[in-house]
Amino acid sequence: KQEVTQIPAALSVPEGENLVLNCSFTDSAIYNLQWFRQDPGKGLTSLLLIQSSQREQTSGRLNASLDKSSGRSTLYIAASQPGDSATYLCAGNNAGNMLTFGGGTRLMVKP
Amino acid sequence: DAGVIQSPRHEVTEMGQEVTLRCKPISGHDYLFWYRQTMMRGLELLIYFNNNVPIDDSGMPEDRFSAKMPNASFSTLKIQPSEPRDSAVYFCASSRSGSPYQETQYFGPGTRLLVL
Numbered sequence: 001k002q003e004v005t006q007i008p009a010a011l012s013v014p015e016g017e018n019l020v021l022n023c024s025f026t027d028s029a030i031y032n033l034q035w036f037r038q039d040p041g042k043g044l045t046s047l048l049l050i051q052s053s054q055r056e057q058t059s060g061r062l063n064a065s066l067d068k069s070s071g072r073s074t075l076y077i078a079a080s081q082p083g084d085s086a087t088y089l090c091a092g093n094n095a096g097n098m099l100t101f102g103g104g105t106r107l108m109v110k111p
Numbered sequence: 112d113a114g115v116i117q118s119p120r121h122e123v124t125e126m127g128q129e130v131t132l133r134c135k136p137i138s139g140h141d142y143l144f145w146y147r148q149t150m151m152r153g154l155e156l157l158i159y160f161n162n163n164v165p166i167d168d169s170g171m172p173e174d175r176f177s178a179k180m181p182n183a184s185f186s187t188l189k190i191q192p193s194e195p196r197d198s199a200v201y202f203c204a205s206s207r208s209g210s211p212y213q214e215t216q217y218f219g220p221g222t223r224l225l226v227l
Contacts (some may be wrong), residue, residue, distance in 0.1 A: 042220060044204075045218070099161060103153045
């Protein structure tokens with residue numbers, strides 16, 4: 001059974017810093033690894049999806065990497081802004097349609 | 112597109128009452144998922160449907176929970192009778208068919224349920 005872990009659970013950084021969020025998973029037989037953002041009281045919004053054959057995906061200031069052999073993914077946020085404050089969740093897709101989520105990292109970017 | 116629509120957004124009920132949560136997926140999406148999110152357990156998949164047929168309900172906690180999808184544009188999650196430990200945020204999500212390598216899920220805003 002897939003288990004997904006995210007460290008740290010919470011992170012506070014000053015505006016402008018570059019930061020890395022970590023995600024680890026136990027079952028490397030994944031179709032893809034996805035990163036979501038969740039704002040307080042809201043649903044999840046998909047940020048990046050890395051297919052199992054890919055090593056990274058980029059969208060604007062966000063870059064996500066995938067290393068299946070080590071069971072790890074990272075989300076890199078460049079030049080962080082207060083608007084980036086949210087909870088970030090990673091999820092592994094093992095069965096084509098079923099996502100297993102990590103516990104999330106709650107990010108606060110201070111002005 | 113309006114996205115995934117859930118109702119109600121908030122529900123407060125008393126223990127023992129029946130609760131029905133509703134979801135309208137994005138038009139054209141033939142997968143629908145129900146999740147529950149709590150502080151203790153995070154985000155858990157309860158059940159998912161493909162073309163209105165339940166595929167995996169192994170995440171449904173117990174017989175008090177049931178889900179239906181009578182047509183492609185509507186699904187319900189029912190709890191009867193409700194208990195305080197059912198208090199959580201319930202999310203509905205939908206996705207398209209296609210390559211499982213590429214498709215992501217689109218989440219609704221959630222229903223925040225409080226059982227007193």
